[in-house]
Amino acid sequence: MSKIWSFVNDLKVKKNHKITMFIWLTTILYGLTGGLIWLLIGRIFLPGTEWLICFMGYPAIFIGFFGGILYLYNHEFA
Structure with missing residues (x-):
């Protein structure tokens, strides 16, 4: 997930859009x-x-959606 976040984080968009895009991509x-x-x-x-x-469905919801949310909660982003 860190590679996906680094890809999304390098984009020139607002922080809220980065978070939404990360959740969708995962x-x-x-x-x-x-x-x-x-x-x-x-x-x-x-x-x-x-x-x-x-x-x-199960991997998308549990690993992708909820896992992505937990990943964002456990990391600090500027």
Whole structure:
């Protein structure tokens, strides 16, 4: 997450926009990562669209959204 924050922090936008962009990027990144894992492994063992939604949704919400918020709370940014 620090690499994502350093990328967002280098942009010339307001602090509130940086925070919002960081949360969106982490949520999308971890959702896509879950989808990729489902394509590699889950499609064979757990076929179906509902499993794809689970593989994408849980990492996006818990790791991406809530993890991004916790990352921002635990770090001081100027």
